[in-house]
Amino acid sequence: MSDPFAEKLYQIWEKRWQDSDRKERVTGLGLRMFRAKNLAIRKLLPVLNPSSIIDIGCGLGHILEVYQQSGYPCEGIDISPTAVHVCRNKGLRVELKNVEEETRTFDLVSSDGMLEHFLNFEPMARQLMRLSRRHVLIVQPNHDSFFGKTLPYLSELIKGDSNVREYNYRIADFIDVFERSNFRVAHNLPVFLDVFRVLVFVRQDPV
Numbered sequence: 001m002s003d004p005f006a007e008k009l010y011q012i013w014e015k016r017w018q019d020s021d022r023k024e025r026v027t028g029l030g031l032r033m034f035r036a037k038n039l040a041i042r043k044l045l046p047v048l049n050p051s052s053i054i055d056i057g058c059g060l061g062h063i064l065e066v067y068q069q070s071g072y073p074c075e076g077i078d079i080s081p082t083a084v085h086v087c088r089n090k091g092l093r094v095e096l097k098n099v100e101e102e103t104r105t106f107d108l109v110s111s112d113g114m115l116e117h118f119l120n121f122e123p124m125a126r127q128l129m130r131l132s133r134r135h136v137l138i139v140q141p142n143h144d145s146f147f148g149k150t151l152p153y154l155s156e157l158i159k160g161d162s163n164v165r166e167y168n169y170r171i172a173d174f175i176d177v178f179e180r181s182n183f184r185v186a187h188n189l190p191v192f193l194d195v196f197r198v199l200v201f202v203r204q205d206p207v
Helices: 004-017 028-048 062-069 081-089 122-131 151-159 171-179
Strands: 053-056 074-078 094-096 106-112 132-141 183-191 196-203
Touching: 028 062, 028 106, 028 132, 028 183, 028 196, 053 062, 053 122, 062 074, 062 106, 074 081, 081 094, 106 122, 122 132, 122 171, 132 171, 132 183, 171 183, 171 196
Parallel strands: 053 074, 053 106, 074 094, 106 132
Antiparallel strands: 132 196, 183 196
């Protein structure tokens, strides 16, 4: 890993996942938020109908579980040995791998709440696009919404823990980067009082 900022970020996540039993416990508010996000993704899957899915930075596998339970072939990668271990114990197909090492392409490439933690998210977004034959799905906090603006302060209510630093990118910032790379917005869904957006981009030059 040549990017010192990214390396530091990965170390922070690995430290969090090392206490994974506690990290998987969420408050009532957090549980409702996760259910709303998962429901939105479940509703999209029949529309997208992917024959292959990869979740980048899959963490403890929450989104992978949605894909698997919905009957879609899926796998994930993460750079945290702890996260990979937890996912495999759940019966999920996950590899210990950095996104730059992945050479295959997939119908659907997803990322849940990852891009906002990068000082410059564009290189990671381009990696997601590189791996996609058709769609990219990202879940991002909507800092333009009233409740989204309070998201950093809701961390203790949601997970009972301090949050990894987030940069206040706007949804329009993510859309701009993808549209400049020949992807267009296919779905832009508000989730949980518009705290989050589920964004689906479709490649304009299918591979």
